[in-house]
Amino acid sequence: MKKPLKIVDTTLRDGEQCPGIIFSPENKVKLALALDKIGFYEIEVGIYDRKTEGKEFLREIMERRKNSKISLWARLIPNDVMEAAKQKPDLIHIAAPVSYVQIYSKLNKNKQWVEKALIQCMEIADNFDVPITLGFEDCSRADTGFMIRLAYLAESLGVKTIRLADTVGIFTPTKAGKLIKELKSKTSLPIETHEHNDFGMAVANSLEMAVLGAEFIDCTLFGIGERAGNCNLYDFVHAAEMRFDTGIEKRDILEVQKLFLQTVHKDVRSLL
Numbered sequence: 110m111k112k113p114l115k116i117v118d119t120t121l122r123d124g125e126q127c128p129g130i131i132f133s134p135e136n137k138v139k140l141a142l143a144l145d146k147i148g149f150y151e152i153e154v155g156i157y158d159r160k161t162e163g164k165e166f167l168r169e170i171m172e173r174r175k176n177s178k179i180s181l182w183a184r185l186i187p188n189d190v191m192e193a194a195k196q197k198p199d200l201i202h203i204a205a206p207v208s209y210v211q212i213y214s215k216l217n218k219n220k221q222w223v224e225k226a227l228i229q230c231m232e233i234a235d236n237f238d239v240p241i242t243l244g245f246e247d248c249s250r251a252d253t254g255f256m257i258r259l260a261y262l263a264e265s266l267g268v269k270t271i272r273l274a275d276t277v278g279i280f281t282p283t284k285a286g287k288l289i290k291e292l293k294s295k296t297s298l299p300i301e302t303h304e305h306n307d308f309g310m311a312v313a314n315s316l317e318m319a320v321l322g323a324e325f326i327d328c329t330l331f332g333i334g335e336r337a338g339n340c341n342l343y344d345f346v347h348a349a350e351m352r353f354d355t356g357i358e359k360r361d362i363l364e365v366q367k368l369f370l371q372t373v374h375k376d377v378r379s380l381l
Contacts, residue, residue: 111352111353111354112352112353112354113353113354113356114319114324114325114326114349114353114354114355115150115151115324115325115326115355115356116148116149116150116325116326116328116342116345116346116355116356116357117149117150117151117152117153117180117301117325117326117327117328118144118149118151118152118153118177118327118328118329118330118342119153119303119327119328119329119334119339120140120144120329120330120333120342120369121137121140121141121152121153121154121155122153122154122155122156122182123153123303123327123329123334123335123339124329124330124333124334124339125155126334126335127333127334127335127338129373130333130373132372133372134165134166135166136372137154137155137166137170138166138169138170138173139368139372140365140368140369140372141154141170141174141179142170142173142174143364143365143368144177144365145174145175145176145177146175146176146361147357147358147361147362147364147365148176148355148356148357148358148361149176149177149357150177150178150325150356151177151178151179151180151199151200151325152170152174152177152178152179152180153180153181153182153202153327154166154167154170154179154180154181154198155167155181155182156181156182156183157181157182157183157189157192157193157196167179167181167196167198168196171197171198178199178200179198179199179200180198180199180200180201180202180242181193181196181198181200181201181202182201182202182204183201183202183203183204183230184203184204185203185204185205185206185223185226185227185230186226186230187226187229187230187233190203190230190233190234191233193239194233194234194236194237194239195237197237197239198239199239199240200239200240200241200242200269201234201239201240201241201242202241202242202244202272203227203230203234203241203242203243203244204244204246204274205223205226205227205243205244205245205246205259206218206223206246206247207223207245207246207247207248207251207252207255207256207259208246208247208248208250208251208252209250209251209252210247210250211246211247211276220255223259224259224262227243227259227262227263227266228262228266231266231267231268235267240269241267241268241269242268242269242270242271242272242301243259243263243268243270243271243272244271244272244273244274244303245259245271245272245273245274246274246276247274247276247277248273248274248275248276248288249275249276249277249278249279249280249284249285250276250277250279253288253291256288256292257291257292257295257296260292260295260296260298261295261296263298264296264297264298268298269298269299270298270299270300270301270324270325271292271296271298271299271300271301272300272301272302272303272325272327273285273288273289273292273300273301273302273303273318273323274303275302275303275304275305275311275314276305277305277307278304278305278306278307278308278310278311278336278337279307279308280304280310280314281310281314282310282313282314282316282317283317285302285304285314285317285318286317286318286320286321289318289321289322289323290321290322293321293322299324299325300318300322300323300324300325301323301324301325301326301327302314302315302318302319302323302325302326302327302340303327303339304318304327304339304340305334305335305336305337305338305339306332306334306337306338306339306340306341307336307337308337309337311332311338311339311340311341312340312341312344312345312348314340315327315328315340315345316345316348316349319349319353320352326340326345326349326355327339327340328340328341328342328345328346329341329342330342330343330362330365330366330369331343331366331369332344342357342362343359343362343363343366346359346362347359
């Protein structure tokens with residue numbers, strides 16, 4: 110019997126960071142509803158910002174979807190989580206920096222700041238009764254001990270899932286699998302993978318992480334995303350079908366990809 114595996118689509122959020130990809134609110138609705146029909150557990154529809162993301166398209170997706178959970182992405186900043194929570198999505202992904210490069214060099218913060226900010230963000234999410242997935246941002250360059258410590262804190266605060274984000278795409282299947290095993294031995298929280306494809310390993314890494322216990326896999330149509338892109342949905346479902354039940358048929362992916370191609374500029378279509 111095949112093991113169930115939940116697929117999270119992030120085409121409308123991380124995929125939109127691909128150069129040349131810009132979705133209008135109308136096309137976001139069309140694509141989200143098409144994705145909703147074919148068996149995704151969850152659709153990540155964007156980063157909520159009052160200045161750039163309209164409430165209307167999110168409200169329409171929430172009202173018309175029939176199957177998938179709808180999520181928004183937020184930084185580890187209380188006000189950002191507040192704005193996302195006000196839209197009442199099914200889930201919010203909070204991205205917490207876990208590597209020292211991200212914490213100390215990029216943000217000029219420290220580990221205590223990460224923990225304090227997480228506590229504040231979770232208080233807000235609890236007040237709005239919105240479940241949280243905590244993203245370990247840049248986990249492939251992070252200290253495992255700190256990630257385990259943060260996982261303990263997250264679990265005590267009511268986080269529902271840990272999302273391992275290979276932000277710079279440097280995981281190999283061996284290294285990715287080792288992290289899954291270590292976290293699985295220390296926490297009971299479900300694990301989600303978010304792989305980037307800088308070295309062409311996103312599908313292989315995601316598959317190995319699923320084999321070793323990850324319950325959720327992030328993908329995008331055509332593997333689009335920032336820089337070299339993300340885990341390619343069609344390729345992953347094809348690679349996983351002998352071992353896992355993703356609930357998604359490859360023929361349905363091809364149909365949604367046709368709709369996707371109608372929403373992007375012809376110059377972008379030629380590159381896919």
